[in-house]
Amino acid sequence: MSNKKEHSTCYHCGDKCDVETIQYDEKSFCCNGCKTVYQIFSENDLTCYYDFQNAPGSTPSEISDKYDFLDNQEIATKLLDFNDDKHQIITLYIPNIHCSSCIWVLENLNKLNASVTGSQVNFPKKTVRITYLNNSVSLKQLVLMLSSIGYEPYISLEDYSSGKKAIDRKLIYKLGVAGFAFGNIMFLSFPEYFEVSEFWLERYKHVFRWLMLVFSIPVVFYSGWDYFVSAFKGLRAKMLNIDVPIALGITVLFVRSSAEVILDLGSGFFDSLTGLIFFLLLGKFFQQRTYSFLSFERDYKSYFPIAVTRITSEKKEETIQIYDIKKGDRLLIRNMELIPVDGILISNKALIDYSFVTGEAEAVKKISGDKLFAGGKQKSGVIEIEVLSSVEQSYLTQLWSNEAFKDDKVKAYQSLIDSISKRFTVAVLTIAFVATAYWLYVDASKALNVFTAVLIIACPCAIALASPFTLGNMLRIFGKQKFYLKNSNVIERLTKISTIIFDKTGTITTNKKSEISYKGDALIDSEEQLLYNALRASNHPLSRQIYESLPVKETIVLDQFEEVLGKGINASFSTKVIKIGSSSFVGKRENLQDLLTTVHVSIGENYKGYFVLKNAYRSGLSEVFKELKDSKLVILSGDNEGEKERLSALLPKNAKLLFNQNPQQKLDFVKEIQEKGEKVLMMGDGLNDAGALAQSDVGVVISENINVFSPACDGILDATNFKKLSKYLSVTKKAINVIKWSLILSFMYNITGLYFAVTGQLEPVIAAILMPLSSISIVIFTTISTNVIGRSIK
């Protein structure tokens, strides 16, 4: 027996082999699960899995009847991509895909089960598309096989109800057409640039010019169509957005160039035209990048299971999909399963964890006849409930019908570029008219030339690129720091925030550890040893937490150990008997505040004391609050007031703390202060925050595991980077400054070009040089600047 904890690491998953070490095939494993996966791999010639990465695996989770609903043909068919007599194809989302080993083993599933004829991984989306022979393996067996090697798929109601979405590739087509035409027109325009009055050129220039005209028609009318539509919509709404001068520029360019070619007046500006559209679309493409493995639009459907067990009148169990649940049905909910509908508890007792739904940190004890709300997780065995309302009628799903979820925050916010474009358009038109008037007076033949030249050169290509490239790069930089934003508009909205609201449970507290303190009589060495070993044998999360906080003691084999569900632990060694658990179990009368989590200990006949477990706040929380002192801070919690004093100590004086808030109250609070003119950033984590997240100007979810469900929001922040919150906010302000600087840079190009235009000297060559030059220098400037300001986050 050693006194030190084992320090070898598991060959399969890389965790420390703390609790036990299993030796197999000369390698150490932290648990039986990992060893089993290794066995599966080595027996099937899949040991290459370990070659690509160190410890790439993960412990397979325990699932018993979880996937029985896949036996139901109706449900299974709806999940499949393709289904015929021989083959079936399914796309499964596997959150655990994280490295090249994962890709390798999932594409070699054929070795584990020969009925799998093919599988392909989409790593950014974390999905695998499996083709299999449905006669020899069923969907359920496939899913169980994946789970047994540590790659359990996540199947939720969302997969079942929404079906397949068609991928929108229109932008790529438009970009392809524009790029193709741009390249060809560039080459076709070279002869006229380089050889101005050569004999053969004079004879053939018309061929080149007409070819250029033909190539540019699809670019203007197909690739550039969106700009016309958007400009038209903006004008109709009496707004001058940035697409108005762009559409104006494209029109003038095309009309003038076509006129020049048809009437043989010149060679036209087709290369500038197609180059302009190409760069603009490139900007749009760059801005559109998104994190395909995350979804910012999840509603309750992604959290709920597809099917549930119903008890028929003949006392038989059947699996039905949750939309088929009717009022009066009896449902069987197992340990760790979700309650999908509002209902009444039929069984004697239940322990429901509502932390995700209402924010209450402690699981709630319910007795027969109590009403249970949808979204809670059952935590202590199997219970039976009688349904009160269907899925759509439940309290939780009603929340989603609130109009807060339908508002489009992007349309409501006027971005920096849109506000500048108004003034820009007016300025350009003024300059054009003034210059034309001047030339009409001096030399009328040049007037039309000058008018069109001004509109062409002032086309805000560079301005339209500044914002997409800056914000697109910022999104990428934030993503590397595990702060995933829904789109670039969120960055602009973040700069205007005046009030920050925090949820408590799960947002500023972490359920990974608690602060544990012991109050009571001191224990002698042998008693501590007994306590240590009794806790070691228990699987209850509270036991594990207390066990880890105790100093290491010698391991002994207990004479007797018994765990009573929902009550506590009974153990004995030599002459000592120990009882650990709730106060009633231990024999002490309950007279402490109900608000704290306590675990009582008694040895023999004597009551010894109790452990208090308090919410552990995330590390760096008080620093975060201090750094955010410029904004108003609010705490909205669904939990009780037990933590009020501790929180008040961490927060500045004028911060508001409100407790016992239900989801609707949180939403109303946000609405109230928005009406007073505040711009709100809401930080939340669970379904209970969903309404407030949708209503606020920016809603950010803090997640300990981004692969797991999080409600609809504008951004997801990984909990490990919570302390960088104020840095993120200050960087967004710097990003806006970068945009402003690049706007100044592009104005300089515009002024240079305007000089040529106003004096009537605008040759196609000059336009062809200025436009790509300005675009490329803006892109380089914004990329370098954003990378520099991004370094300050590290």
Added chain:
Amino acid sequence: MNIIYLLLTVSVIVAIFFFVIFILSVKKGQFDDVYTPSVRMLFEDEIIKKVENKNTTNTEKQI
């Protein structure tokens, strides 16, 4: 110099051919995932004699 007509025609046709192939491959979804193929090509191909290898290793173990 009339050859320029032929040259232009041929080059435009070749260019359009590649453009059409690009459109078709985008439509088929080849460009939807631009990351995984870069990892996939680094995996080693397995020789199809696997089955025989398994048999031989089994017999070796028995000995």
